[in-house]
Amino acid sequence: MYVERYQNGDFILDSAELADRFGLSKDDLRRNFRKGLVTSMVERGEGEDAGTCRLSVKLGNRIWRAILNSEDRVVSEEMTFRRPDR
Template sequence: MFAAVSTSNLILKIEDIADRLGLTPKDFERYRQLRLILVLVETGSGEHEGLTRLTCQLGNRVWEAVLGSDQQITHEETRFLRGRLSQARRSK
């Protein structure tokens, strides 16, 4: 299980996250300041103890990574939300 910790602190280099969303670091920062990119950092508990999940959403693109205690990515995936699901997630 993961619990939300922050919506503002990044735990990876901006260059790494921007690249995965197909952006330059400069565009990533600009979109983030405009609140077009949603960032959620969650820490694991129970069987996920020691893991951190980082989720970034830009429009219908969602990039999610699970990081180990060494802050290295152990799993990542990119999803593309469709229709109302994309809009509902942005309104949270």
């Protein structure tokens, strides 16, 4: 996954690659973004994890997470599924 970081700290992900992670076309992913159905979060590592970041993107019950090293390269990623609330 290609990740770019702006000088202000914002991350930019390749939309085609992100869509692929969710099993969607780029158009379907964009449609979900426009509807406000996609959320994201950035967590910065502390202590022994200082310099790393965890990116999380959520769509429905699916959450894609990636760990970035200090050079903003993906060192691991996973797709998880959230159980519905009871």
